[in-house]
Amino acid sequence: MGKIQNLEYILVHLDGVLLKNILGPILYSMMNSFNIQYTLEVERNILARPLEEIGNYLRSVHKISLSNHELFETYLTFRAEYESNTVIHKQNGLIDFLNRIQALGLKLIAYGGAPKEYFNQHLSEHLIYFLEPRYIQTRDFRPGLIEIMNQLNVSSHQIIFIDEEANVGRVAISNQIPFIGFEDNFAHSFQPLELKSLNLDYSVSSLNEITEDLLLKIDSSLNRINPKY
Structure with missing residues (x-):
């Protein structure tokens, strides 16, 4: 060696x-719930980004009206549901x-x-x-x-x-x-x-x-x- x-x-x-x-499937489901097409641009602006940047992107580009706190709570809800129904x-x-x-x-x-x-x-x-x-x-x-x-x-x-x-x-x-x-x-x-x-x-x-x-x-x-x- x-x-x-x-x-x-x-x-x-x-x-x-x-x-x-599991991040991909959760994000995919979350974007679908917002009627946002899941694209390379979406991943590029969300994955490994600070919450503030994610919120600004979703509000400015996709007209999502949720605050940063509300977005994070929504993510936690989707994550909890995914974890409860999926073997990790x-x-x-x-x-x-x-x-x-x-x-x-x-x-x-x-x-x-x-x-x-x-x-x-x-x-x-x-x-x-x-x-x-x-x-x-x-x-x-x-x-x-x-x-x-x-x-x-x-x-x-x-x-x-x-x-x-x-x-x-x-x-x-x-x-x-x-x-x-x-x-x-x-x-x-x-x-x-x-x-x-x-x-x-x-x-x-x-x-x-x-x-x-x-x-x-x-x-x-x-x-x-x-x-x-």
Whole structure:
């Protein structure tokens, strides 16, 4: 096994990477209830965006009359209904992925907009793999990459993010933060197309593709940022 030289943390989106995507189906149903056609533009202006930006977009472009608070409450209602009627599945290959990360000595933390209780509920059997705080909720500072890095007090060569949302990838690219795009499996999602348009250096369609070799390759590429190695 090779040795990681630069990376210390691996931050993984909860909904869509560790767990099967439920954000897409919820957003799709919510937009249908507003009689809004579900398009690439809708995803681009909502996914991984702050609530204020989402509200401004829906009010100005789609003439939705709800306040930010009302929009969020509506989302919570749709989410609660979806969760109560749907079995939340873990991504295929999760256990092997967790073991690979542990074997490489990387510090694993999950993040996302969902409350920490949701993380604990669905990954309770695997908490030993995650470093405290184990999960960082980004609801109030989307997409959250810079805020997470500040919270952990790390530089860009010490951390990598894995996410299925292109807006997260855009922030990673603009700030030279290592990033792996994860292909969304939701039938109506435009995120695979969006991620492809970013010309990412690293993109996968399953946790099984996030191999030791891939992570070592990414780590080695960071020597130019952290030339002491």
